[in-house]
Amino acid sequence: MDVSRYKSKGILIPGLIGLVFLILLATLPFYITGYTVVLITTILMYGILTVSWVLFSGPSGYLSLASAAFFGVGIYVGAILLPNTGQLVPLVVAVILGGLASGLIALGVGALTLRLRGIYFAIFTFGLVILILEVLNWWEHTVSHLRGRFVMSVDNDMMFWLMLGIFVATALTYFFFRRSKFGLALQGIGQNEEAAAHSGVNVTMVKVLTFALSAVFAGAAGAVWATRLTYIDPYVAFHVNFSFLPVLMAIFGGMGQMYGPLIGAALFAYLQEKLQTEFPEIYMLIFGFVLIATVLFMRDGLVGVVEWVIRKLRRGGSAVQNADT
Amino acid sequence: MPESVVTILNILIGGLLLGGIYALIAMGMSLQYGVARVLNIAHGEFIMIAAFGTFSLYTVAGINPLICLVIIGPITLIIGFLIHRSLFYQLSLKAPNPDAFAASSILASFGLLFIIQNIALMGWGADYRAYSYLNEGVNIGGAIFPANKLVILGFAVGIGVAFYLFLARSRIGKAIRSAAQDPQTASLMGVNINRVLAICFGLGAMMAAIAGVLISMRVPLNPAMGMQYTFIAIIIIVLGGLGSIPGSFIGGFMLGIIGEVVTHFEPSLSLAAYYFIFMLLLLIRPKGIFGK
Numbered sequence: 001m002d003v004s005r006y007k008s009k010g011i012l013i014p015g016l017i018g019l020v021f022l023i024l025l026a027t028l029p030f031y032i033t034g035y036t037v038v039l040i041t042t043i044l045m046y047g048i049l050t051v052s053w054v055l056f057s058g059p060s061g062y063l064s065l066a067s068a069a070f071f072g073v074g075i076y077v078g079a080i081l082l083p084n085t086g087q088l089v090p091l092v093v094a095v096i097l098g099g100l101a102s103g104l105i106a107l108g109v110g111a112l113t114l115r116l117r118g119i120y121f122a123i124f125t126f127g128l129v130i131l132i133l134e135v136l137n138w139w140e141h142t143v144s145h146l147r148g149r150f151v152m153s154v155d156n157d158m159m160f161w162l163m164l165g166i167f168v169a170t171a172l173t174y175f176f177f178r179r180s181k182f183g184l185a186l187q188g189i190g191q192n193e194e195a196a197a198h199s200g201v202n203v204t205m206v207k208v209l210t211f212a213l214s215a216v217f218a219g220a221a222g223a224v225w226a227t228r229l230t231y232i233d234p235y236v237a238f239h240v241n242f243s244f245l246p247v248l249m250a251i252f253g254g255m256g257q258m259y260g261p262l263i264g265a266a267l268f269a270y271l272q273e274k275l276q277t278e279f280p281e282i283y284m285l286i287f288g289f290v291l292i293a294t295v296l297f298m299r300d301g302l303v304g305v306v307e308w309v310i311r312k313l314r315r316g317g318s319a320v321q322n323a324d325t
Numbered sequence: 326m327p328e329s330v331v332t333i334l335n336i337l338i339g340g341l342l343l344g345g346i347y348a349l350i351a352m353g354m355s356l357q358y359g360v361a362r363v364l365n366i367a368h369g370e371f372i373m374i375a376a377f378g379t380f381s382l383y384t385v386a387g388i389n390p391l392i393c394l395v396i397i398g399p400i401t402l403i404i405g406f407l408i409h410r411s412l413f414y415q416l417s418l419k420a421p422n423p424d425a426f427a428a429s430s431i432l433a434s435f436g437l438l439f440i441i442q443n444i445a446l447m448g449w450g451a452d453y454r455a456y457s458y459l460n461e462g463v464n465i466g467g468a469i470f471p472a473n474k475l476v477i478l479g480f481a482v483g484i485g486v487a488f489y490l491f492l493a494r495s496r497i498g499k500a501i502r503s504a505a506q507d508p509q510t511a512s513l514m515g516v517n518i519n520r521v522l523a524i525c526f527g528l529g530a531m532m533a534a535i536a537g538v539l540i541s542m543r544v545p546l547n548p549a550m551g552m553q554y555t556f557i558a559i560i561i562i563v564l565g566g567l568g569s570i571p572g573s574f575i576g577g578f579m580l581g582i583i584g585e586v587v588t589h590f591e592p593s594l595s596l597a598a599y600y601f602i603f604m605l606l607l608l609i610r611p612k613g614i615f616g617k
Contacts, residue, residue, distance in 0.1 A: 061424070063428050063431075112608060113607075113608070116607060116608075118424060118427070119364060119427055119567075120563075120607060122364075122428075122431065123364075123559055123563060123607070124604065124607050126559075127556075127559075127560075127600050127603055127604060127607075128604075130556055130596065130600055131597060131600040131601065131604065134593075134594070134596045134597035134600065135594075135597050137593065138591070138593045138594050138597060141593060142593070240552070244432070244435050247432065248432060248435075251432065281447065282443060282447070283443075284439040284440070284442055284443035284446070285439070285440055285443035285444070287436075287439050288436040288437065288438070288439030288440035288443065289436065289440065290436075291432065291433070291435060291436030291439065292412065292433050292436040292437070292440075294432075295416065295429045295432045295433045295436070296412070296415060296416065296419070296433070299419060299429075
């Protein structure tokens with residue numbers, strides 16, 4: 001096997017590290033049980049939402065607040081296909097259909113709205129979450145006469161593996177997308193949309209397809225999450241936190257490097273879970289201050305802090321060398 | 326009077342009442358977004374906390390809710406001023422461009438939302454609370470309205486108009502409008518731009534608080550009630566044209582009447598109807614009805 005080809009692109013080492021990490025993660029349920037597996041499933045869920053958000057909003061610079069809409073659609077598809085009275089389709093099929101349903105909605109919404117720019121796009125995507133929530137709520141009350149839906153419960157390990165599978169698919173897509181012609185085109189759109197259009201990029205197509213692609217992963221994760229929740233109603237499924245948290249996690253980790261959003265999601269989700277269980281009374285208070293501190297003091301996120309430390313160390317080192325000579 | 330006329334009158338007055346409140350909320354948000362460039366997701370939380378404040382002042386200290394207006398309003402003005410100086414001004418210093426500031430201020434205001442909601446939860450708990458004030462009926466041409474409804478409508482319109490005149494006529498108002506048009510030139514003309522932006526944010530918070538005091542007379546209070554008002558305010562400021570104060574005032578009344586009509590036929594769909602109109606408008610005319 002010709003390794004040098006991969007080496008020259010610099011993906012061999014991170015690839016190997018990733019593979020070892022992945023094997024460790026995938027075999028986790030064999031030596032760790034109970035709460036930890038559940039906690040890591042939660043972290044993976046936030047990881048998927050964050051990376052899928054970064055996939056589109058990172059390079060393009062369009063602030064999308066629609067994550068909760070796509071995630072919620074996935075949750076509802078999961079709940080409809082996997083009721084506690086007996087599942088209608090195999091788990092994996094429900095996950096795929098959840099992803100496809102979200103992707104289709106994103107395709108339609110994207111085609112309609114991606115000509116809006118700046119704050120208008122953010123407001124519109126935020127509105128989308130509420131619109132779907134309210135219409136669904138009305139539908140459940142007046143047409144189907146259900147306040148909420150009970151979903152079948154799935155074994156914790158199974159849920160973990162499903163979430164891990166979606167997570168790996170999301171991360172790999174993100175990794176290869178960034179290097180693809182498509183990813184570079186999206187980056188170009190983010191830097192200067194007119195210039196990108198004039199250099200022959202089909203601006204609308206690139207934006208809409210990436211938007212839809214990012215929604216597929218959020219929807220798939222939603223279908224799995226439905227089995228975790230076991231009882232859902234529109235307010236649970238379309239909670240606005242699922243729109244804001246991925247954005248914050250991405251900023252927290254830093255979007256300058258590929259691994260930034262992943263680390264951000266992992267740390268942030270862990271912090272959130274811990275705060276919620278240990279300080280339920282003042283959880284939102286602490287969380288609010290952490291959010292504000294993040295946007296105030298960590299513009300480039302954890303990655304930025306790490307790079308700053310490395311720069312300082314290097315400069316310190318070279319200064320010593322200079323003093324010697 | 327025939328039944329149908331009474332129904333129409335009911336919808337109209339209800340719509341104007343709702344619209345008056347909406348107009349106040351939207352004018353506040355419009356000032357915060359149009360001049361200070363902060364899309365304040367926590368706007369509704371100022372409404373909620375002011376409503377709870379009124380509840381406590383009335384039920385514990387026995388202070389008339391209308392007097393609460395002149396207590397809670399100025400306090401919120403100062404708090405808003407300080408929040409801008411300590412948070413959003415710092416953010417604007419660090420942001421490389423206006424878009425980056427818009428994005429980071431949305432996220433920071435989301436943090437603010439969490440903090441205020443948690444404070445309300447600690448202070449008043451998660452249950453619904455309500456009090457009764459001026460609840461006796463008033464007969465207008467055969468239709469009967471609770472007196473507090475009419476008082477709210479009167480105050481909302483009065484304060485809205487006064488606020489508009491303040492912006493149009495007063496010295497600070499002129500400084501605010503010049504800052505909205507061209508911050509750089511305004512600062513060259515001797516306007517202390519940072520102070521003006523902080524005042525705008527404070528005034529916006531004050532308008533939310535005034536709306537909150539009025540709302541508390543009619544609506545059961547709960548720490549989670551703020552978000553829906555934020556949504557509605559966002560819709561109205563887009564409807565009226567981002568940053569246009571008269572647009573927000575008129576847009577508020579329009580949305581109030583539309584909401585009351587939809588509520589008459591299908592109550593649970595009113596928020597969805599707002600959004601539908603809003604999305605339609607964003608697609609057809611993103612500048613808003615009164616936008617330039």
